[in-house]
Amino acid sequence: MDYSKDYLTYTKRMVNKKRYNHTLGVVESAIKLAEIYGGDINKARIAASLHDVTKNMDMDEQLELITKTLGPDAIDELPGGAIHSYSGYIYAMDYIGIDDIDILNAIKNHTLGRPNMSLLEKIIYVADFIEPGRTSEESKICANIAYNESLDKAVLYAINVVVSELTEAKRYIAPITFETKKYFEELVK
Numbered sequence: 001m002d003y004s005k006d007y008l009t010y011t012k013r014m015v016n017k018k019r020y021n022h023t024l025g026v027v028e029s030a031i032k033l034a035e036i037y038g039g040d041i042n043k044a045r046i047a048a049s050l051h052d053v054t055k056n057m058d059m060d061e062q063l064e065l066i067t068k069t070l071g072p073d074a075i076d077e078l079p080g081g082a083i084h085s086y087s088g089y090i091y092a093m094d095y096i097g098i099d100d101i102d103i104l105n106a107i108k109n110h111t112l113g114r115p116n117m118s119l120l121e122k123i124i125y126v127a128d129f130i131e132p133g134r135t136s137e138e139s140k141i142c143a144n145i146a147y148n149e150s151l152d153k154a155v156l157y158a159i160n161v162v163v164s165e166l167t168e169a170k171r172y173i174a175p176i177t178f179e180t181k182k183y184f185e186e187l188v189k
């Protein structure tokens with residue numbers, strides 16, 4: 001794969017304007033975080049450019065993409081909100097030609113996270129939460145933690161916000177979310 005290529009063109013073709021603007025914000029925040037934490041700028045840019053590439057794709061098409069590659073069980077524990085992360089990962093790999101496993105993991109895990117995320121995965125997870133288009137108080141607090149304090153603490157902050165929102169809305173929470181929360185709680189102790 002070509003690390004200097006502009007992968008935003010794929011996303012621009014496939015998502016609506018709102019989602020594209022969000023993507024531009026995630027690219028900006030991801031590059032900033034990569035600079036601060038010594039991450040690979042090109043990989044951060046590519047993963048951010050493609051993280052929501054299938055967000056507006058037809059749901060049946062997304063489910064087909066996931067199950068044909070990962071098997072029929074792959075969607076069993078997957079909350080609705082994370083389906084695009086998994087379909088995006090398959091799409092980036094099979095249709096765009098991304099073969100960098102760290103970039104692929106960053107796309108796959110940007111919604112749910114996972115214990116022991118790589119630096120790039122944490123950068124994309126947090127950038128998605130703090131990009132300039134997100135104007136909630138929580139996003140601003142998380143950005144402040146990420147830019148001035150610690151990336152791991154920013155991950156934990158974002159997970160806690162997600163868990164309390166899902167709990168309040170009585171929505172399904174994937175087991176991996178609790179595992180990730182526990183892992184980062186231990187890590188920042």
Ligand SMILES: [Fe+2]
Pocket residue numbers: 051052055084085110111128
């Ligand atoms: Fe997403």
Ligand SMILES: [Fe+2]
Pocket residue numbers: 022026051052128
């Ligand atoms: Fe996103």
